[in-house]
Amino acid sequence: MPTDNQPVNRLSIRAIDISCKDCSLNPICLPVAVNAVQLVELDSIIKRSRPLRKEEYLFRASDPFHSIFAVRSGTLKTYAVSENGEEQVTGFYLPGELLGIDGISMNRHTNFAKALETAAVCEIPFDKLEILFAKMPTLQRHFFQLLSREIQSDQLLIRLLSKKSAEERIAALLMSISHRHTRRGLSPLGFRLAMSRNDIGNYLGLAVETVSRVFTRLQKQGIILVDGKEVEVLDLSALSLASDAYELRAQTA
Amino acid sequence: MPTDNQPVNRLSIRAIDISCKDCSLNPICLPVAVNAVQLVELDSIIKRSRPLRKEEYLFRASDPFHSIFAVRSGTLKTYAVSENGEEQVTGFYLPGELLGIDGISMNRHTNFAKALETAAVCEIPFDKLEILFAKMPTLQRHFFQLLSREIQSDQLLIRLLSKKSAEERIAALLMSISHRHTRRGLSPLGFRLAMSRNDIGNYLGLAVETVSRVFTRLQKQGIILVDGKEVEVLDLSALSLASDAYELRAQTA
DNA sequence: CGCTCGATTGACCCGAATCAAAAATTGTGG
DNA sequence: CCACAATTTTTGATTCGGGTCAATCGAGCG
Numbered sequence: 132m133p134t135d136n137q138p139v140n141r142l143s144i145r146a147i148d149i150s151c152k153d154c155s156l157n158p159i160c161l162p163v164a165v166n167a168v169q170l171v172e173l174d175s176i177i178k179r180s181r182p183l184r185k186e187e188y189l190f191r192a193s194d195p196f197h198s199i200f201a202v203r204s205g206t207l208k209t210y211a212v213s214e215n216g217e218e219q220v221t222g223f224y225l226p227g228e229l230l231g232i233d234g235i236s237m238n239r240h241t242n243f244a245k246a247l248e249t250a251a252v253c254e255i256p257f258d259k260l261e262i263l264f265a266k267m268p269t270l271q272r273h274f275f276q277l278l279s280r281e282i283q284s285d286q287l288l289i290r291l292l293s294k295k296s297a298e299e300r301i302a303a304l305l306m307s308i309s310h311r312h313t314r315r316g317l318s319p320l321g322f323r324l325a326m327s328r329n330d331i332g333n334y335l336g337l338a339v340e341t342v343s344r345v346f347t348r349l350q351k352q353g354i355i356l357v358d359g360k361e362v363e364v365l366d367l368s369a370l371s372l373a374s375d376a377y378e379l380r381a382q383t384a
Numbered sequence: 385m386p387t388d389n390q391p392v393n394r395l396s397i398r399a400i401d402i403s404c405k406d407c408s409l410n411p412i413c414l415p416v417a418v419n420a421v422q423l424v425e426l427d428s429i430i431k432r433s434r435p436l437r438k439e440e441y442l443f444r445a446s447d448p449f450h451s452i453f454a455v456r457s458g459t460l461k462t463y464a465v466s467e468n469g470e471e472q473v474t475g476f477y478l479p480g481e482l483l484g485i486d487g488i489s490m491n492r493h494t495n496f497a498k499a500l501e502t503a504a505v506c507e508i509p510f511d512k513l514e515i516l517f518a519k520m521p522t523l524q525r526h527f528f529q530l531l532s533r534e535i536q537s538d539q540l541l542i543r544l545l546s547k548k549s550a551e552e553r554i555a556a557l558l559m560s561i562s563h564r565h566t567r568r569g570l571s572p573l574g575f576r577l578a579m580s581r582n583d584i585g586n587y588l589g590l591a592v593e594t595v596s597r598v599f600t601r602l603q604k605q606g607i608i609l610v611d612g613k614e615v616e617v618l619d620l621s622a623l624s625l626a627s628d629a630y631e632l633r634a635q636t637a
Numbered sequence: 638c639g640c641t642c643g644a645t646t647g648a649c650c651c652g653a654a655t656c657a658a659a660a661a662t663t664g665t666g667g
Numbered sequence: 668c669c670a671c672a673a674t675t676t677t678t679g680a681t682t683c684g685g686g687t688c689a690a691t692c693g694a695g696c697g
């Protein structure tokens with residue numbers, strides 16, 4: 132199965148060096164906001180570093196904030212840890228999606244960001260970005276929208292947690308992932324879940340056992356076919372129905 | 385009981401005309417961000433209109449977005465309505481708090497904002513604000529922080545919904561309101577809940593009956609004293625404990 | 638003063654958590 | 668490459684928090 136999770140080899144090195152202009156993800160990452168000239172300028176401030184290996188951190192809570200990040204390949208999760216030490220997964224990030232804006236308010240990150248598999252990111256220093264804003268008002272608008280969209284999607288999750296059953300939550304997550312794959316031009320019907328059942332349960336406010344049971348239930352209903360982390364959607368409209376038409380976000384921060 | 389919810393009379397007219405400089409809420413509304421000169425400039429773009437009566441809307445979902453609002457007096461709630469028609473309360477807004485930033489991403493509001501009691505607001509046109517940003521970088525930073533803080537507080541709510549019991553949720557809400565009163569220099573121990581039990585339940589993902597039961601339970605435990613909408617906190621530390629040390633946000637959007 | 642709507646209380650039920658154990662994967666070292 | 672250990676996932680049995688349904692009880696108000 133072809134994947135855009137580049138292993139750490141020559142291919143990935145090439146991927147690191149690619150510019151925004153040539154990046155297949157740029158329509159997701161920077162929708163409409165900038166013209167060709169501006170793109171070059173934006174490109175010039177972006178840092179591309181070596182890929183993260185599975186389990187490595189992109190940043191940690193309390194790290195000083197100075198950049199936001201765009202996922203180039205692989206998957207990351209973010210999670211917060213409360214005083215009493217319990218973790219709350221706050222998001223999953225797929226290629227083309229942005230993370231790290233949690234740090235703006237405190238000037239420190241409040242979440243941990245960890246690679247769920249080998250992953251490459253683009254780093255966008257925030258101070259440089261702010262300077263660009265002055266020159267490129269559309270970019271600034273775009274960034275506001277990004278923050279605002281993040282709020283939107285949090286509120287979708289709130290709705291999910293506040294009103295939906297276990298089955299609806301899981302169906303919504305699967306729909307979301309399917310949808311995000313589509314955006315990248317991939318099939319909406321087959322994908323690999325990089326995150327563990329535990330992560331899913333934590334994110335959706337469910338016990339691991341429940342997650343597992345719902346997967347098998349959806350499979351028995353002929354809606355999906357699960358094999359470990361591999362998921363095949365057999366009946367997309369039924370899945371959509373089961374999620375009660377919930378579109379669980381195009382992830383951002 | 386003295387209150388800053390101005391009725392529609394001469395007093396409220398005075399309140400409308402007051403400038404940011406003289407507003408007792410300005411330390412909450414605009415923390416640190418601006419100096420005296422800048423304050424005058426900011427003041428000049430703010431529109432103050434007649435107070436809303438109970439049940440009146442400040443804005444509605446799908447309204448074009450052009451302003452954000454600061455609450456001067458009274459309480460508002462925001463809520464979203466999903467395709468299938470169900471409502472989700474997304475926040476309660478007390479004096480000094482900002483709302484309306486939900487509209488930035490779509491250029492339309494996605495929430496309804498309704499007065500829970502007579503309420504006065506300051507309107508801040510966003511296009512004018514953006515122009516000020518260019519002149520006042522600190523104000524811009526401040527605004528980013530506002531958005532980011534909104535995300536933070538949504539994530540606290542997510543944690544609450546995802547991991548906490550009914551009792552912990554309600555205790556957290558009461559702690560939050562108490563805390564927000566304190567910020568305005570009021571007593572943390574006594575306040576009036578402007579919202580209905582229904583609103584509380586909807587916000588916290590609980591049935592009305594559960595809200596009611598938890599209130600009586602907390603009362604039986606000697607932690608609070610409830611009389612309809614009036615709440616007296618008898619044991620703040622016990623309440624804090626019951627909320628599992630959850631600080632449910634300083635509201636913003 | 639009666640009516641309506643919100644709040645409370647009780648009885649019952651159900652979905653999902655918890656506890657327990659087996660099964661499947663993944664990783665590790667010889 | 669295989670055997671063993673550790674982790675993750677699945678399945679089953681049981682429990683329990685909170686939802687639902689129904690009835691009663693106010694409080695505001697026309």
